[in-house]
Amino acid sequence: MRTICLLAIGWLLSFAGHAAGPATIAKVNRQLWQEPVNTTAGFDKASRAAILVYAQSLQAMQKLSDADMKAAFKIKTVNRTSANKWLNKELALSLRNYQSAAKNCGAGDWTCVGHPASTADLLKHAGNFGASIPATMIQWHDNLQQFSRAYIAEQLRLAALFPTVSSEIDNFNDREWNGDDFADRQFLLTFDDGPTKAHGDSDEVLQMLAANRKSAVFFILGENLQKRLTATDAKTLAELYKGQCVASHGWEHQSHAKWADWQDSITRTQSLLASVLPKRGSENTGSYLPFFRPPYGQRKADSGPFFQQQGLQVALWNLDSQDWNKQVTGDEIIDRMITLMLIKRHGVLLFHDVHPKAKTALPVLFSELGNAVMWRDCDQPM
Missing domain, CATH: 3.20.20.370 (Glycoside hydrolase/deacetylase)
Structure with a gap:
């Protein structure tokens, strides 16, 4: 995990955001996923795989220090409580989303990694997910991992600034x-x-x-x-x-x-x-x-x-x-x-x-x- 964290920090420091918004926008090549997503089964399979990569990226970003985020996002202060709240919320949503996507799992499906009952379970499965990825999908995995980290950086920057700079990242009340x-x-x-x-x-x-x-x-x-x-x-x-x-x-x-x-x-x-x-x-x-x-x-x-x-x-x-x-x-x-x-x-x-x-x-x-x-x-x- 320490190696993953250091890689995330090194990548994030190249993000070079600024106060007005991120300088780098998360981009991905959807064509690297080689199966259609126009049916419920196809959507769910692609979703399971994407959620596992996303959850692992969230876990890596949890290890970032305030100093790392200040340097990467070019911001003066970090609201750690807000940043942690967003990361934990995303992990909870990822668990719920994976559970929904796994309802139609079939035998031998490499995107089906069990039935995680907690975020800890999900992260454990996500950490082991790389070993089950077919060789033909390695390029997809690496591309999606880069996208996930860039997207999380976009959102984590907003969370680190909230509520001093308000945004869509969190709600103030139930209205x-x-x-x-x-x-x-x-x-x-x-x-x-x-x-x-x-x-x-x-x-x-x-x-x-x-x-x-x-x-x-x-x-x-x-x-x-x-x-x-x-x-x-x-x-x-x-x-x-x-x-x-x-x-x-x-x-x-x-x-x-x-x-x-x-x-x-x-x-x-x-x-x-x-x-x-x-x-x-x-x-x-x-x-x-x-x-x-x-x-x-x-x-x-x-x-x-x-x-x-x-x-x-x-x-x-x-x-x-x-x-x-x-x-x-x-x-x-x-x-x-x-x-x-x-x-x-x-x-x-x-x-x-x-x-x-x-x-x-x-x-x-x-x-x-x-x-x-x-x-x-x-x-x-x-």
């Missing part, structure tokens, strides 16, 4: 959710930052979803909605989101943890949304949902009473596509999201309808996953 509690193999699509100008990326994303018979929650910026409303009318705008759901992303895309006018940002956007969309959609319009997604996931730790007074829930996410990031191509988004869905097995996917990558990546993702997962209807996100 906040991120998809960790969804049922097995259930996923919700969400999009941030729209709408764009008419006939822009937002319109094309909506057309793509309609063509694929999928729904999503669109977290809209009030100022963008007002601009679009000025150029058209409320009826046309409501029809644009036919079959979809709309919620608030605030008036402007800035941190609602630091902005003096954050409460006004939320109430102004809520009023505008309510004037354009009904609370429950008909067949011809979209639905307005009483949710708020904070830009960057940043909100004040003591904002719970305000959201309760407004009748709002804070809707976060646990599967970040990074589709806004210039470092990540459309193909890399598909690789990343399918891999994370295999590891996480349920949750909220974050995309942005003001960028072009989602509209081409998602149809491929839908096709490759087939009937292996269930896409939740946007009217029932919880």
